[in-house]
Amino acid sequence: LSRSRVFVLKQLTKEDLFKIARQALEDKERGYGLYNIGFEDGALEHIIETADGDARSLLNALELAIETSSSPWPPQKGSNLFISMKDAEESIQRRAVLYDKDGDYHFDTISAFIKSVRGSDPDASLYWLARMIYAGEDPDFILRRLLILACEDIGLADPQAITVVNSCAQAFDRVGLPEGQLHLVHATLYCALAPKSNSILCYFDALEAVQSEQAEVPDHLKDSNRDKEAFGHGEGYQYPHAYREHWVAQQYLPPSLMGRLFYIPGSLGFEGSKRRDVLIRREAQLAIQPEDIRQIEDVNLVWSRKGESRLHWRIRSESSATERLLAIRTAAFNALPLKPIDNIIIVDPRSGFYTMEALRRTREGKAFVLLNNKEARLELENLSKTEEEIIQPEVAIYEELTTSSAVSAALKCFLSELKPSFVILCEFCRVPIAIYEILAGLTECKENESFRLTAFDVDIEASSRLSSALIAMENLNDKEKEFCSHFLAFENELGHGPTFTNFDSKICSTKEWFDKMKSTISAFDVQKTMLKTSYSRPIDEKQLEAWLDASTFYGSNFRKAFSESETEMLKTLIEKFNRNPQWPLNILFFEF
Known part of the structure; x- marks a missing residue:
């Protein structure tokens, strides 16, 4: 503005506006002087008052009031025009905009x-x-x-x-x-x-993703009315209304966008009341791994009714994987006396599922997180952005810890400078042996007792037993109690229950892990606790039929041990169990 002259425009007075109005009404070339224009008492004053000191607004209002008072326009020269108060009001309401639309x-x-x-x-x-x-x-x-x-x-x-x-x-x-x-x-x-809340603008992130990549619709989301028999379209889709709270964990995004987050719920009002449910379900959904839900990823080129039936019960049987994960996480972290100011090191094989709970419980502390792969790191980064009150953690993946000296140095620095209160191994049987060997080696410097090394995982044998779920029911009669005792003895002798194979993705057994820790930690001192909890897991007829299939290890042994009448009693007990289907879960919790 150094070479410009600045003018300040001020509102005109009513007297100024009256002069401008008279000039417009009397000017025969640029105004309405060719006509005899009269106003109802107060009409012209009202137009001037409404102009609010703006001459252009006044002229626009006069133009509309006069030119809408005669149809057609223009009338003959010398015509008499009368502007009533109603005309003035309507012209003000109907004009394009009193102030300049282009200004x-x-x-x-x-x-x-x-x-x-x-x-x-x-x-x-x-x-x-x-x-x-x-x-x-x-x-x-x-x-x-x-x-x-x-x-x-x-x-x-x-x-x-x-x-x-x-x-x-x-x-x-x-x-x-x-x-x-x-x-x-x-x-x-x-x-x-x-x-x-402006969270609705997340749509444009989704639109950007669509513009950059046109991903294929996953088979289980395709229309099952077409090509179901030929290509298995719609196969494996889980109908949410068939489950508790009308929700079940399954992937709805294309595989290439799995783990991508578009919507981050706000914290206020209606949206705020749903925020926790959305975040918890999302964490569990991302933590579910293919082996948890037995999802068949290969394209079906040959279809059969029997195959469809087996896939149905298999997916339905594992639909409660989310419930199980949430139950494990709640029980394990309730057993950990974490404080908001604690610094922690956490090993999480579930794409940040356990880490998010740890971060929420240690909001004022810092965390060093070890994850299974790069995709898990991306998912955790996205999930942690949804929590505004937490401190973003340092994140590394297993491979980096074993191959990168920089990551190893960062971990040692975190340990020595921040003195974490806990080192937590989540689902330790899923963690590669090399990782917990490195972490266990850190306990050699535990003379200062700055941290506690803890680990937890599901006791897969005990948690797979159907007999434990049935015997915990109330109001069993004497015959039912006798059968449940016999059934419990059978599964104890067998060593596991019908869901045992659902946990076969473990890298090592609990015994192998325990022996390795014992050999790694020189001053071996361990406290072992069994945490007990439960989760909702209804059992349908097809699932039970699959468990008792004579071609399976569990089913063949069951049929040898129990009669047809006892099998019928088992079916009756399961009907009773499904009224409140709480499946027991045993969690091994170690502290070194």
């Missing part, structure tokens, strides 16, 4: 209004609304902007906002001005007072 005033005022509503300031919102209505802004324009704001700036924090604003818009259409101002005020105040 700053119009856009600045609506911008101030929207920013005030978005900023939850009801006083400023009412002021700018009144300013626009007084100046003759189109009410439909204001309501359209509020409809946009109800989704963009309020969104799921208050899903009713869009309904309220739309109802006000409909009411305004029926009532009109001046009473319709009440509906404008109603909509404005509701939006100003509502909790705010």
Whole structure:
């Protein structure tokens, strides 16, 4: 502005506006001097008052009032035109916009209004609304902007906002001005007072993903009415309404986008009340691994009714994998006396599933996290962004710990400088032996007792026993108790229950792991605890039929040990069990 001259434009007085109005009415070349124009008492004064010191607004209002008073326009020279108070009012309401649409005033005022509503300031919102209505802004324009704001700036924090604003818009259409101002005020105040969230803008992240990659629809999400028999379309889809709380963990994104997060729920209002459920389910969904749900990834080129039946029960039998993981995590971390200020080292083979719970419980502390692969690191980075109050952890993957001296040095530095309270091995039988050898070696410097080395995993043999689930039921009669005792003895002798093979993805057995830890830690001192919990796991007929199939190890031994009548009693007991299907879960918890 150094070489510019700045002019400040001030509002004109009413006397100035009267002069301008008379000039426009009398000028025969650029005005309406060719006609005899009369005004009802107060009509011209009302137009001048509404112009609010703006000559252009005044001229626009006069133009519309005069040119809409005669049809067709222009009339013959010397015609008498009369502008009533009603004509003046209607011209103000009907004009395009009193302030210049191509200038700053119009856009600045609506911008101030929207920013005030978005900023939850009801006083400023009412002021700018009144300013626009007084100046003759189109009410439909204001309501359209509020409809946009109800989704963009309020969104799921208050899903009713869009309904309220739309109802006000409909009411305004029926009532009109001046009473319709009440509906404008109603909509404005509701939006100003509502909790705010712009999480709905996550749609554009999804749109960007679509524009950059057109991924194939997964087979289990395809229409099963076409090509089901030939290619297995729709095969393996789990119907959510068939499960507790009408939800089941399954992947809905294409494989190439698995683990990608678009929606991050806000913390206010309706959305805030759903936030924890969304985050917990998402963590569990990402933690589910193929072996947990027995998902068959190969394309089916040959289909059979028998194969379809087996796939149905297999997927249904493992649909509660999420429930199991949540139960394990809750029980294990309840046993850990973590404090908010604790620093920790955690080994997590579940793509950050256990880490997220640890971070929530140690919000003021720092964490060093070891994950199974790069994809898991990306998933954890995405998940941790959804928690605003946690400190972002240092993250490395197994391979880096064994091959990168920098990562190894970083871990030692974390241990020596931050003195973590806990080193936690989650589901230790899934962790490669080389990893826990390195971590166990760190316990050699435990003379300062700065940390506690803890580890947990499921006792797969004990947790696979159906007899333990049945014998825990209440109100069993004498015959049922006798059968359950016999059944428990059978599974104890067998060494496991029917779900034992569902845990066959372990890298090593509990005994192998324990022996390795014993040989690695010189001053071996261990405390072993068995944590008991349960999770919801209903059993359907097809699942039981598969368990008792004579071609399986478990089924063949069962049929040798039990009669047909006892098999029928087992079916009766399972019907009773399904009324409250709580499957026992035993978790081994070690502290060194």
